[in-house]
Amino acid sequence: MDDRDARVRRAVLFALDAASFARALIGAQIYVAGIGGRIVETEAYRGDDPASHSFRGRTARNSAMFGAPGDVYVYRIYGLHACFNIVGAAPGEAALVRAIEPLAGLDDMRARRGVEDQRLLCSGPARLAQALGIGLAMNGASVFAAPFAFVPAAQGALVRAGPRIGVTQARETPWRFTLDGSPFLSRRA
DNA sequence: CTATTGATGTTCT
DNA sequence: GAACATCAATAGA
Numbered sequence: 375m376d377d378r379d380a381r382v383r384r385a386v387l388f389a390l391d392a393a394s395f396a397r398a399l400i401g402a403q404i405y406v407a408g409i410g411g412r413i414v415e416t417e418a419y420r421g422d423d424p425a426s427h428s429f430r431g432r433t434a435r436n437s438a439m440f441g442a443p444g445d446v447y448v449y450r451i452y453g454l455h456a457c458f459n460i461v462g463a464a465p466g467e468a469a470l471v472r473a474i475e476p477l478a479g480l481d482d483m484r485a486r487r488g489v490e491d492q493r494l495l496c497s498g499p500a501r502l503a504q505a506l507g508i509g510l511a512m513n514g515a516s517v518f519a520a521p522f523a524f525v526p527a528a529q530g531a532l533v534r535a536g537p538r539i540g541v542t543q544a545r546e547t548p549w550r551f552t553l554d555g556s557p558f559l560s561r562r563a
Numbered sequence: 564c565t566a567t568t569g570a571t572g573t574t575c576t
Numbered sequence: 577g578a579a580c581a582t583c584a585a586t587a588g589a
Binding site for chain 2: 433435449454
């Protein structure tokens with residue numbers, strides 16, 4: 375894929391509605407300071423969605439969700455962990471990145487995570503944030519600027535859809551997307 | 564393999 | 577005061 379292809383794919387990707395955006399992120403690559411890999415699991419959230427942080431409008435915590443397409447939304451959950459989202463085309467829309475297939479910087483990931491098993495490095499939203507060194511300080515950054523690097527998926531992957539994990543509202547909405555058969559998911563599809 | 568529970572603190576009602 | 581887009585450790589089947 376040359377640079378023009380990448381620009382076109384990026385432009386198309388960041389014009390999609392929230393669910394299509396989250397689905398199209400499967401197969402894209404995300405790196406932080408050269409450490410990262412291929413996105414294999416995402417969830418879609420948007421403003422008219424009761425499960426979304428943006429459902430009740432803009433607040434101090436979720437303001438990054440109302441930023442530009444490609445902006446980074448990081449929040450703390452359960453007082454302990456960071457979760458990493460990429461803002462979509464419209465304000466209040468974002469995709470939670472739930473799992474990555476590690477491709478680069480495995481030793482750094484292992485050091486940060488304190489585990490050896492490759493399957494446990496990035497298979498969960500808080501795990502991948504820790505492995506890639508994504509913290510609250512990166513809230514409001516952009517995946518198009520250093521230290522991030524973002525590579526859109528080159529072609530449509532075989533993607534499965536199902537209910538989102540851990541939500542109590544809109545439990546049936548099938549806005550969790552997984553790369554079919556990947557061993558790096560947070561849970562089986 | 565599944566089920567349960569403790570850790571921990573910010574956000575919102 | 578309750579809820580929370582989770583993880584790791586433990587117990588049991």
